Amino acid sequence: MAQLQTILYVEDEPDIRAIAELALETVGGYTLVSCSSGREALAAAKSEVPDLILLDVMMPEMDGPETLRQLRELKSMAGVPAVFMTAKVQPSEVAEYLALGAVDVIAKPFDPLTLAEQINKIWLSAKPNTI
């Protein structure tokens, strides 16, 4: 059974990126491709296909949903499960993200010690639909 290994992570805030790197790389043992913008993520996706995409919703220039839309246009990225991270939670918003093809939404602030576990759970439950 394939395991979750590589995560493409897009977040514009450097401090949040640092703590998520700690949470996912050191605690979770995953390989993280960290990007500070949607543009960077699009470039990274061309050279490597991750097992999972993790995106912040609110980013300047290209926000999370727009980044995902453009990532989905790459053939290799079409089936990769995506998860949004957001500090805002409104029912209509969740629906919007799921409609965009996200498999789940994670609330910010997240707990750095349990984030990896949470992501793995999402990954395990998302897999039957995508693979």
Place this chain on the structure above:
Amino acid sequence: MSRDSKKSVLEKLAKLRAEYGAHLPVELAKIAGDASKLSEIDDAKLLQELHRRLHKLAGSAGSFGFPNLSQRARELELAIQEWLNVGAPDAITRSQIISNLANLESGIAEPTDTHGRPEGHSAHGPDKRRNTVYVVEDDHHLAREVEAALISFGYDVHHFDQLKDAESAILSRRPDFLIVDVVFEGEQELGPQSIARLQGAVDDPLSVIFISSHDDFETYLSAVRAGAIGYFVKPLDIAEVIDCLESHLNLSQSASYRVLIVDDDELLARHYKLVLEAAGMMVEVVNDPRQVLTAMDSFHPEVVLLDLNLPTCRGYELAQLIRLNPAWLRVAIAYLSSEQDEQAQAFAIRHGGEDFLTKPISDLRLVSAVSVRAARARQLSDAIDRDSLTGLLKHSRIKEQVNIELQRAARQNKPVSVAMIDLDHFKKVNDTYGHPVGDKVIRALSQLLRQRLRKTDSIGRYGGEEFVAVLPECDQDSAVTLLEGIRESFAALGFSVDNKSFNVTLSAGIATAISQSGDVLEAADKALYQAKSSGRNRVAAGK
């Protein structure tokens, strides 16, 4: 994860938190600066900028150990959002928002460790952050006694003669607790009013414990009004004071509440999950009622939120089904439904659930309703499981816990140590000083154990003066070092009765299981016997 890597994660985490914390004042000053302009102008651009900053803060501060700041920022974010959408609020609300924005920094103080104590029994003793206590007491003899007791329980203690000496210390470094010997007549400088005034000078109320010689309604009331969390009448029972500190710490450090949501409306359930998770709870969602039993078994929720109209069955049937299992009697069950009919609501409450929350429900109301119920369920559960004198697990529960940890250790191929601890010559203490004093000694040991052990360890009162501690992921050497430290601290603890003071010692036996479950309890008991027979006041380890 090995102990070492766990430790390095915590170190890195602490470093990231420190960096984030160091940068916070700059960010908060920017917010306060923008806020000050709001009293004059009503600029959309400025509001949007503020909204962006608050949104970022709300989403990040909690991950770095500032959950209160996250919460405050979120509330303000919503207020600014409304300002942007609906237009400027009335003058009073406006000035309130501005002052809250300017005062955000009072949410920083010390980062709260949302994960309790750092894990890992290192060879150098527990490496947790010590809690600070300021003691304001002009009776030097009593001050020394309180100070010594608090230090032996691992607190960082500072003594002040007068409240005014303590004031500047409080403003520069906020203590976790303030213990004040209050005077009600004459010297008004030490009265409850001056404490109340001090509470006004800080934004988050201080946890104050009053020591007093008065014992009447009026003085209790003035203590409550000055924000007291504890009130003790002289002669002081120091063990009671420590109990008070410990139970407050447990409240603020205890594990996240576990909530199970059963709702076939997938989107709405996800939304509730996010709202509760953002408030620090652990949430699982079940959309298909058939999955409830599995979720109850694997997730052990403290609160179950049931929708009333489910596919295949009704919510109250599910509540009854959960109630059929005696193990789940302590779980709080609340309906969360759009059912408006009072008859139907009453019927549902008569059949299994305790309470009715009506949809639509605001985020704030959902969080408060669920956390109140979870806290109550946990309190009740603790009352059932815990020994009333010590607050430790009862005999049967600690035995069960030993088995749970042994199985877990075997599954994960990790060591687990079990320590059996017994007071030396305890009968003599009871016979010489009486049972109330004996109880005091037992309580002191239980407090010391709770203080020194990790949150993931379990401690139980096994018999009258016998205790059992289960230490997951702790090898034998670490366990011996840990228990040696506890033994030394306990032996140094002085008890006094009628001006006579005495000390009590303890013996401990340790057994460690590594990926195999033998009878570890029995092995620990044998080691304890060995410690006793070779002279007491020592720690022995079995094979």
